[in-house]
Amino acid sequence: MQTGFKNQFNRNTINISNFGMPNYRRMIKFLTQFGRYFLLLKKVFSKPEKPSLYFKQTFRELVYLGVNSIGIIAIISFFMGAVITLQTAYNTENPIYPKYLIGLGCRDSIILEFSSTVAALILAGKVGSNIASEIGTMRVTEQIDAMEIMGVNSASYLILPKIVATILFNPILTLIGIIVGIFGGWIAGTLSGVITSENFIYGIQYAFIPYYIVYSLIKTLFFAFIITSISAFQGYYVDGGSLEVGQASTKAVVFSSVVILLFNVILTQLLLS
Amino acid sequence: MIRIVKLNKSFNGKPVLQNISVTFEPGKTNLIIGRSGSGKTVLLKSIVGLHEIDSGEIWYENTLFNKLDFIGKKRIRSEMGMLFQGSALFDSLTVEQNVMFPLDMFSDKTPDEKLERVNFCLNRVDIHDANALFPSELSGGMKKRVAIARAIALNPKYLFCDEPNSGLDPITAILIDALIKELTEEYSMTTIINTHDMNSVMEIGEKIVFISEGVKCWEGNKNEILNSDCDSLNDFVFANSLAKKLRASNK
Numbered sequence: 420m421q422t423g424f425k426n427q428f429n430r431n432t433i434n435i436s437n438f439g440m441p442n443y444r445r446m447i448k449f450l451t452q453f454g455r456y457f458l459l460l461k462k463v464f465s466k467p468e469k470p471s472l473y474f475k476q477t478f479r480e481l482v483y484l485g486v487n488s489i490g491i492i493a494i495i496s497f498f499m500g501a502v503i504t505l506q507t508a509y510n511t512e513n514p515i516y517p518k519y520l521i522g523l524g525c526r527d528s529i530i531l532e533f534s535s536t537v538a539a540l541i542l543a544g545k546v547g548s549n550i551a552s553e554i555g556t557m558r559v560t561e562q563i564d565a566m567e568i569m570g571v572n573s574a575s576y577l578i579l580p581k582i583v584a585t586i587l588f589n590p591i592l593t594l595i596g597i598i599v600g601i602f603g604g605w606i607a608g609t610l611s612g613v614i615t616s617e618n619f620i621y622g623i624q625y626a627f628i629p630y631y632i633v634y635s636l637i638k639t640l641f642f643a644f645i646i647t648s649i650s651a652f653q654g655y656y657v658d659g660g661s662l663e664v665g666q667a668s669t670k671a672v673v674f675s676s677v678v679i680l681l682f683n684v685i686l687t688q689l690l691l692s
Numbered sequence: 693m694i695r696i697v698k699l700n701k702s703f704n705g706k707p708v709l710q711n712i713s714v715t716f717e718p719g720k721t722n723l724i725i726g727r728s729g730s731g732k733t734v735l736l737k738s739i740v741g742l743h744e745i746d747s748g749e750i751w752y753e754n755t756l757f758n759k760l761d762f763i764g765k766k767r768i769r770s771e772m773g774m775l776f777q778g779s780a781l782f783d784s785l786t787v788e789q790n791v792m793f794p795l796d797m798f799s800d801k802t803p804d805e806k807l808e809r810v811n812f813c814l815n816r817v818d819i820h821d822a823n824a825l826f827p828s829e830l831s832g833g834m835k836k837r838v839a840i841a842r843a844i845a846l847n848p849k850y851l852f853c854d855e856p857n858s859g860l861d862p863i864t865a866i867l868i869d870a871l872i873k874e875l876t877e878e879y880s881m882t883t884i885i886n887t888h889d890m891n892s893v894m895e896i897g898e899k900i901v902f903i904s905e906g907v908k909c910w911e912g913n914k915n916e917i918l919n920s921d922c923d924s925l926n927d928f929v930f931a932n933s934l935a936k937k938l939r940a941s942n943k
Contacts, residue, residue: 468797468798469796469797472796472797556783557782557783560778560780560783561776561777561778561780562780562781562782562783564737564742564774564776564780565774565776565780565782567742567769568740568742568769568772568773568774568852569769569770569772569793569794569797569798570765570766570767570769570770570797570798571797
């Protein structure tokens with residue numbers, strides 16, 4: 420009788436632990452990855468071997484990751500500005516609303532959300548996948564091992580210049596996005612006849628709060644760090660071949676985007692409340 | 693001299709190297725041979741510190757390498773050169789920049805002195821007029837030679853080569869072997885080569901360690917390898933039909 424109870428108890432215990440196992444493992448895996456990410460950052464921010472070489476590398480990354488992104492940011496900003504203007508116009512046809520609100524709506528949408536958050540999501544796709552695949556390919560072709568054998572801190576040499584370059588250049592991309600976006604709105608508004616040039620220009624000057632630009636630039640700095648560090652992390656720990664490099668590239672874009680959206684909420688609450 | 697004592701290494705609980713003890717001597721070409729998947733590359737990467745070992749000791753002269761911290765390992769690593777299976781040249785750098793990379797990182801030479809050293813190393817491995825080329829523009833043999841030039845740029849005490857002949861035609865393979873042997877003797881380096889190429893074994897095998905399923909089965913030189921009693925080594929050495937015929941004719 421006692422043995423039967425014991426068996427019954429053991430069976431129940433096993434069932435309960437099995438039921439919880441996948442979640443437990445997932446949590447352990449998540450925490451492990453989280454820990455590895457911070458350990459990588461510790462390695463990245465350790466003292467560089469030769470600062471002059473890092474300086475050169477940072478300039479190279481400024482061109483690859485920054486200057487080469489001006490085109491895509493300008494094109495998308497222009498069309499987003501145009502669409503925001505037209506949509507605001509079609510949704511505020513009531514004569515109660517003054518026409519200059521279209522310009523104001525375009526300006527605030529571009530400054531508050533588009534130039535920082537939406538542009539960051541676009542850059543997560545372009546720059547993030549580029550970083551993950553570049554570093555991932557270096558990992559699977561043993562180029563990172565070759566650096567380590569030489570005694571080079573590969574994490575710092577490969578990742579730090581990218582982080583510095585994006586933090587320096589992404590605010591410039593944000594400002595370009597704001598200018599081109601509002602310009603796109605003005606072109607679309609005046610050419611389609613939904614607003615006069617005078618009304619639009621009055622709207623973009625009306626109740627302007629300069630802090631909104633500071634808010635946007637602060638968000639951009641955080642997003643630049645998130646995109647570069649998460650993408651580099653995904654690439655640096657690739658294990659396998661070309662298939663895994665592709666997967667790392669996809670993960671870099673997905674995780675960066677999710678973290679950007681999460682931080683967008685947190686920063687908005689902190690900076691605008 | 694590099695001395696390995698009772699080295700054990702496993703991945704996810706599965707033992708890959710078991711109780712390996714061996715000494716690699718300076719000025720000699722030391723070969724680690726074995727079938728694909730026998731643990732050669734894991735052993736080589738454990739020796740250079742790319743894999744953390746489970747237990748055992750790795751001695752570089754009188755320094756216990758596997759117990760050193762990052763700074764200590766970095767000091768020993770500045771005396772290492774390594775030739776990887778796929779050459780591992782940096783794609784974004786030219787041949788000249790690849791060879792100059794370790795000099796840029798760790799030497800205080802002037803730009804002219806560095807360039808002179810780069811050209812010396814490239815000439816030494818018989819690469820001419822290729823300074824401005826990128827790795828993607830080089831043949832397999834040229835890539836290996838540039839990788840050797842990069843490995844010897846800082847005059848290393850220890851040279852590690854992971855399957856230096858893989859993917860090369862027999863003539864180029866012999867040239868690479870001869871080059872590694874010459875450099876080893878010239879600079880009195882402790883050279884460790886991973887290979888499963890029997891031509892290399894018979895050409896440059898001054899000291900040979902045979903690994904099978906993660907265990908050291910035999911140790912000797914190229915003169916002793918044909919007369920060994922080790923069955924798994926004989927299966928490996930006489931695997932191809934030419935070697936089998938040679939053994940039959942000798943009997």
